[in-house]
Amino acid sequence: MHLLCNRLASLALMAAALLPWASQAQDLDKLPSYVPVLPAVKARALAVDPTKGFLVKEVKPNVCVVTDGIYQSAFVTTGKGVILFDAPESLAQHIVKAVTEVTREPIVQLVYSHAHLDHIAGAGLLVKQLPKLAIVAEADTAAFLREKKDPRRPIPTSTFKNQRTLKLGTMTVELKKGQWHSPEGDLFVYLPQRKFLMAIDTLAAGHVPFMDFDLSTNMHAYLKVFDQLLSYDFDVLVPGHLTYLADRQDVQMSKDYALDVYKTVKHIHDGTDQMKVMSAAAQKYSWDNKFAIFRTLLDGVIQQCATEIQGRWIGKLAGVDVFGESHCRAALIYARWDD
Ligand SMILES: [Zn+2]
Incomplete structure (x- = not known):
């Protein structure tokens, strides 16, 4: 009896242990399928050693990029100390180590490129390691951070309005406010001596932009960012995410994609007989439920746009089947209410 109880108990334990696997398998079945990342895109990836957790790579003389595979930050050695651009939370523990792999100069x-947690919330840890660290940010980003009182994102020690040129040792860094992504503002970081540009959360090289056009809160400004980027004389762009660095062709491709999405959704929206679609929906929902009727109209436009965009871009940029629909939605909001 005792043995049987033990056996039953161990079977129950095994079943309990297997249960999460079983439900996980069922959950996996429910997940949508996406095409694999294009081989030409995969071939461009910087290799991050998984046991080390990060990669530091000199992309131009005195200019290095640090990535953990998801986030990117960069730094420049000047002869009088290192200037670091962004401190993503996921990279925070590696940043000092990454810099000391390359130089003896202190940071x-x-x-700060912008106020978002994911790109600068490692700063709290850095300030503990480097108490004299000066932090530079645009005035509107600084004002937001002063309100937030977030120890992960220490308040900048030096602010500027719209633009500033940093000169330290041998290096010149031009900072200019942009408006493509965060409501408080973004930053072009440009090293003219190196033709190196950093513009976080603009695009993802080889890929379509992240969800909702990189979470842009200002589609009107976002659509202008590609020409703003191309107006700089650069050949390496750090866009902030994944393990890919961008070049001018990536900017052009992202611009072509964004404009195609916009024109497509506008064309479909303007050509839709809205009354006809809504009257049909009203037969199911009744005219009382105007939200349901309106959603039917908007969803129809978004779906048609997503199908067209996928057909044209699936072989050119990775992720169009993942985020294309969200781009059509973001572009529809702009086309319908702003343009
Ligand atoms: Zn952001």
């Missing part, structure tokens, strides 16, 4: 300045 003396940190520039």
Whole structure:
């Protein structure tokens, strides 16, 4: 009896242990299928050693990029100390180590690209390691961070309005406010001596932009960012995510994609007989439920746009089947209410 109880108990334990696997398998079945990342895109990936957790790579003389595979930050050695651009939370524990792999110069300045947690919330840890660290940010980003009082995102020690040129040792860094992504503003970080540009959350090289056009809160400004990027004389662009660096062709491709989405959704929206679609929906929902009727109209436009965009871009940029629909939605909001 005792043995049987033990056996039953161990079977129950095994079943309990297997249960999460069983339900996980069922959950996996429910997940949508996406095409694999294009081989030409995969071939461009920087290799991050998984046991080390990060990669530091000199992309131009004195200019290095650090990535953990998801996030990117960069730094420049000047002869009088290192200027670091962004401190993503996921990279925070590696940043000092990454810099000391390349130089003996201490990190003396940190520039915030924008206020978002994922790109600068490692700064709290850095300030503990480097108490004299100067932090530079645009005035509107700084004002937001002062309101937030977030120890992960220490308040900047130096602010500027719209643009500033940092000169330290041998290096010149031009900072200019942009408006493509965060409501508080974004930053072009440009090293003219190196033709190196950093513009976080603009695009993802080889891929379509992240969801909702990189979470842009201003589609009107977002659509202008590609020409703003191309107006700089650069050949390496750090866009902030994944393990890919961008070049001018990536910017052009992203621009072509964004404009195609916009024109497509506008064309479909303007050509839709809205009354006809809504009257049909009203037969199911009745005219009382105007939200349901309106959603039917908007969803129809978005779906048609997503299908067309996928057909044209699936072989050119990775992720169009993942985020194309969200881009059509973001572009429809702009086309219908702003343009
Ligand atoms: Zn962001």
